[in-house]
Amino acid sequence: MSLRMSPYSSRRSRVWPALLVTGALAFTAACGGDDDGGSGGSADGGQTTIEFSWWGSDERHQLTQQAVDAFEAKNPGIKVEVQFSDWDSFYDTLTTQVASGDAPDVFTIEIRRLGEFARAGRLADAGSMVATEGLNSQLLTSGQVDGTQYAIPTGANTFALMANTKILADAGVELPDDSSWTWEDYHALAAQVSEATGEDVYGTQINFNDAYLRLFAAQRGEEFYEGTQIGISPETIADWFQTHLDLIGNGGSPDAALSTEVGATSVEQSLIATNTGAMGMWWSNQLGALTTGSGEDVQLLQVPKEEGATTNGMFLQPTMFWAISEQSDKQEAAAKLVDFLVNDPEAGAILGSDRGLPMNDAVLSEIRDELPAADQQSLAFIEEHADSLTAPTAYPNGAGDVPDMLQRYGEEVIFERMTPEQAAEEFLREANGVLS
Amino acid sequence: MTDTQVRPPVAGAQKRPPEPRPGAVRADKARKKRRRKEALTAHLFLAPWFIGLLCITAGPLLASLYLSFTDYSPIGGAHWIGLENYTRMTDDPRFVKALTNTAIYVFVSVPLQLAFALALAMVLDRGVRGLAIYRSVYYLPSLLGSSVAIAILWRKMFGDDGLFNDFLGIFGVEGQSWIADPDTALGTLIVLNVWTFGSPMVIFLAGLRQIPPSYYEAASIDGAGKVRQFFSITLPLLTPIIFFNLVLQLINAFQSFTQAFVISGGNGSPADSTLFYTMYVYNKGFTSFEMGYASAMAWVLVLIIATLTAVNFLMSKYWVFYSDK
Numbered sequence A: 001m002s003l004r005m006s007p008y009s010s011r012r013s014r015v016w017p018a019l020l021v022t023g024a025l026a027f028t029a030a031c032g033g034d035d036d037g038g039s040g041g042s043a044d045g046g047q048t049t050i051e052f053s054w055w056g057s058d059e060r061h062q063l064t065q066q067a068v069d070a071f072e073a074k075n076p077g078i079k080v081e082v083q084f085s086d087w088d089s090f091y092d093t094l095t096t097q098v099a100s101g102d103a104p105d106v107f108t109i110e111i112r113r114l115g116e117f118a119r120a121g122r123l124a125d126a127g128s129m130v131a132t133e134g135l136n137s138q139l140l141t142s143g144q145v146d147g148t149q150y151a152i153p154t155g156a157n158t159f160a161l162m163a164n165t166k167i168l169a170d171a172g173v174e175l176p177d178d179s180s181w182t183w184e185d186y187h188a189l190a191a192q193v194s195e196a197t198g199e200d201v202y203g204t205q206i207n208f209n210d211a212y213l214r215l216f217a218a219q220r221g222e223e224f225y226e227g228t229q230i231g232i233s234p235e236t237i238a239d240w241f242q243t244h245l246d247l248i249g250n251g252g253s254p255d256a257a258l259s260t261e262v263g264a265t266s267v268e269q270s271l272i273a274t275n276t277g278a279m280g281m282w283w284s285n286q287l288g289a290l291t292t293g294s295g296e297d298v299q300l301l302q303v304p305k306e307e308g309a310t311t312n313g314m315f316l317q318p319t320m321f322w323a324i325s326e327q328s329d330k331q332e333a334a335a336k337l338v339d340f341l342v343n344d345p346e347a348g349a350i351l352g353s354d355r356g357l358p359m360n361d362a363v364l365s366e367i368r369d370e371l372p373a374a375d376q377q378s379l380a381f382i383e384e385h386a387d388s389l390t391a392p393t394a395y396p397n398g399a400g401d402v403p404d405m406l407q408r409y410g411e412e413v414i415f416e417r418m419t420p421e422q423a424a425e426e427f428l429r430e431a432n433g434v435l436s
Numbered sequence B: 001m002t003d004t005q006v007r008p009p010v011a012g013a014q015k016r017p018p019e020p021r022p023g024a025v026r027a028d029k030a031r032k033k034r035r036r037k038e039a040l041t042a043h044l045f046l047a048p049w050f051i052g053l054l055c056i057t058a059g060p061l062l063a064s065l066y067l068s069f070t071d072y073s074p075i076g077g078a079h080w081i082g083l084e085n086y087t088r089m090t091d092d093p094r095f096v097k098a099l100t101n102t103a104i105y106v107f108v109s110v111p112l113q114l115a116f117a118l119a120l121a122m123v124l125d126r127g128v129r130g131l132a133i134y135r136s137v138y139y140l141p142s143l144l145g146s147s148v149a150i151a152i153l154w155r156k157m158f159g160d161d162g163l164f165n166d167f168l169g170i171f172g173v174e175g176q177s178w179i180a181d182p183d184t185a186l187g188t189l190i191v192l193n194v195w196t197f198g199s200p201m202v203i204f205l206a207g208l209r210q211i212p213p214s215y216y217e218a219a220s221i222d223g224a225g226k227v228r229q230f231f232s233i234t235l236p237l238l239t240p241i242i243f244f245n246l247v248l249q250l251i252n253a254f255q256s257f258t259q260a261f262v263i264s265g266g267n268g269s270p271a272d273s274t275l276f277y278t279m280y281v282y283n284k285g286f287t288s289f290e291m292g293y294a295s296a297m298a299w300v301l302v303l304i305i306a307t308l309t310a311v312n313f314l315m316s317k318y319w320v321f322y323s324d325k
Helices: A012-030 A058-074 A087-099 A111-119 A137-141 A165-170 A183-197 A210-218 A234-249 A256-263 A284-294 A331-343 A345-351 A361-370 A373-384 A399-414 A420-434 B024-067 B084-090 B093-124 B131-144 B148-157 B163-170 B185-195 B198-209 B213-221 B226-254 B258-264 B277-287 B291-319
Strands: A048-055 A078-085 A106-109 A151-153 A159-164 A202-205 A277-283 A298-301 A321-324
Touching: A048 A058, A048 A087, A048 A331, A058 A078, A058 A331, A058 A345, A078 A087, A078 A331, A087 B277, A106 A111, A106 A331, A111 A321, A111 A399, A137 A151, A159 A165, A159 A210, A159 A284, A165 A183, A165 A277, A183 A202, A183 A234, A183 A277, A202 A256, A210 A234, A210 A277, A210 A399, A234 A256, A234 A399, A234 A420, A256 A399, A277 A284, A284 A298, A284 A373, A298 A373, A321 A331, A331 A345, A331 A361, A345 A361, A361 A373, A399 A420, A399 B277, B024 B291, B084 B291, B093 B131, B093 B185, B093 B198, B093 B226, B093 B277, B131 B148, B131 B198, B148 B163, B148 B185, B148 B258, B185 B258, B198 B226, B213 B226, B226 B291, B258 B277, B277 B291
Parallel strands: A048 A078, A048 A106, A202 A277
Antiparallel strands: A106 A321, A151 A321, A159 A277, A159 A298
C-alpha cells in the first residue's frame, strides 16, 4: 500500500496542499456568510425587491413566472425574486425561513396551515391592503382567522364524484341521476360495474380524503371542526369508515391492499385515469388530469346523499391562498403583487385555473371562454350549485395532521385490525389531542 | 484500510541510535520539530471537518438539545417545559410503534445482510474470473440502495402487478400488493436493506484476502473439511471485520429514512407499519410543527445508538479475536 512509502520523502510539498485544501474548504463551505448580505434583499437604486415563494409543478412555475414578468412590466419600481419548490419540501423551507425571521414577502399557503400561521402572528392583514370586492364573498371568508382577512383565496375547487363514462358504458349501466342518488345506490352501482367488467376493472376507488368525511358529516348536519375539536360524532365517523369496508366487501372497489396501493399514487395513476375503474372522488381541478389520463369523457357528478338528507354536503374549497408575511418590511409592494394576481384580468388570463377556478367576476368574465373544456365543466358545475356550496372556515391549529390520521385509521379498518367503532374512537382521541 | 501490516509513520523511533552521541540533542530537537510539523499537517487535514463540525453541526446540535426541553414550534416560540417531551414518549403509542418497527428492521435486516455479504464474499474469494466486474456489480446496490429512485423501483417491484408477483406467478402462486399490506410492508424494506450488502461484502473480501492460505493447507492436511475450516479458521480470523461491519451497519440501519419515506408516501402507510423512528421525528418536527418533541426524540435516538454501540464494544471482548495480539 502507498502508506508504506517513506513518510518524510516530501514533507514540504505536503504541508502546502493541506493548507490550500483547508483554506479553500473553509472559504467556500464552512463559515461562508450570507450571500446577499442580509435578509430579503433591499431597495437598490429606488427599486424595491420582494421575495415571492410558492409550490407546484413545472407548469405552474412557468405560468407564475409569466405573471410575475407582467407585474414587473406594470410596476417598474418593484422587482420580484421568485423561489419555488415542489409540494413535499415547501413547508419545510417555509417554516425554516419563518423560524429564522427570513420569510418570503409573499407566499402561498393552504387552509390546513392558514389558522396556525395566522394565530402565531406570522401573517400580515392582507385584507386591509388588497382590494377584495370582486371576489366571491363565501370563498373570501375562508381566508379569515378570528375576523381578520389574513389571506386571499387564489381560486376555488369542489370535491366531487367523477365518473368515467366509457367504463360505465362498457358495463352496460347508465350514468346515475346524481340529484337524488344515495350511498346505497352508489355502492350497488360500483359492485355492478365490477361484476360486469370482469377482472382488473372496478366500480370505484375508495379514498380517505378528509373532504369526503367533511361532506359525509355535513349531510347529517355535523361540522368537521367545532372550535378546537372535531365536531363529528363517533357514530358518523364509524359509519364513514364502514363505507370503505362495504365497498371492499361487495367488490365495488379493489381489495384492501390494492386499494391502499392505488390510493398512494397520484391522480394520473388513479383507476379512472388508467381506465381500470369507473368512479372515484376527486377535486374539480383534477378533472383535467383524469380526462387527459383516460382519454375518455369523464363527468363531474354530485356526491350521493344519505337517505333523507337535505344537503349533499358539497362545499367550495379555497384551493390555496396568497399570504403576506408579517416579517416583511415591504408589505406595500407585496400587497401590490397579490392585488395584481387576484384582480388583474391580465394575471387571470395567464394563470387560468391553475390555482383553482378564479372566483373573481372581473377576471372570470374575461377568461371564461379561454378555459379548457374540463375547467368549463367544473365552472358550470360550481355555478349551477352556487347556492348550496358553502366554504369552510379556517381550521384549528394541528389540523395539518388530521388527513394522515384519517388515512392511518382507515387502513387499520380496511385491513380489519380495528373495527370502525374502535377506529372512530381512537381517531377522535388522537385528533382532539393535537388540535388546539 | 484493514491492512494491519501498515506501520505507523513514526519511523524515527526505530532508527534511534543505541547510545547517546554528541549530536543526539540536536537530532532530538530536529525530531521534535519534525513531529510538530507532522501534527500540524494532520490537524490541517482534519481542519475542514472540524470547521464544519463547529460552524455547521455544533450549533444546531446544542440548540436541539436545548429545544428538546421546550415546546418549540418553528412558526411560534419556545417555552421551557422541562422533561415533559421525554416523559411524553412513554405514553405515545406512535413513538412505541416507530421504535418497534425500527428495532425489527435493524435486528432482522442487519444480520441477514452481513450473512449474505459474507457468503458472497466467500464465493468471490475463490478466484472467480472477472472478479473486479462482479465486485462492482454487487457493490452497486450499496451506492443506490438509499436513493429515491430505488425506493420508487421497489414500490413497483413489490406492487400488485410488480415483478415479484410475476415471479410468483411462474409457480402458480397468486400474489398481492406487498408494499400496501401492513403485514408485509416492513418485510419489503428489510429485503431492500439486505440487498445493499455490497459495502460489507467488499470489506469481507479484503478480510478474507488477509487470511494466510497456509492455514487452510495445514488444516486440510490434518483432515479438516470445508465446514470445519470455515468455523475454525475463516470465522475466527474474520471476527474483527464482522465486528466492524456490525457496528457500522447497525448505526446506519437505525438512521434509515429515505426508503421508508418514499415507499410509504412519507407517513408510515399502510397503518403505520413502515413508520421508522427517523420518519416520526421528521413528521413531528416539520408536519406537526412540534420541533421540541422532535428534538427530544432525536436525542433519545442518539442515546439508543450510543448505548448499543457501547454494548457492542463491551461484548466484542468475548467474541472478537485479534490475531496480532
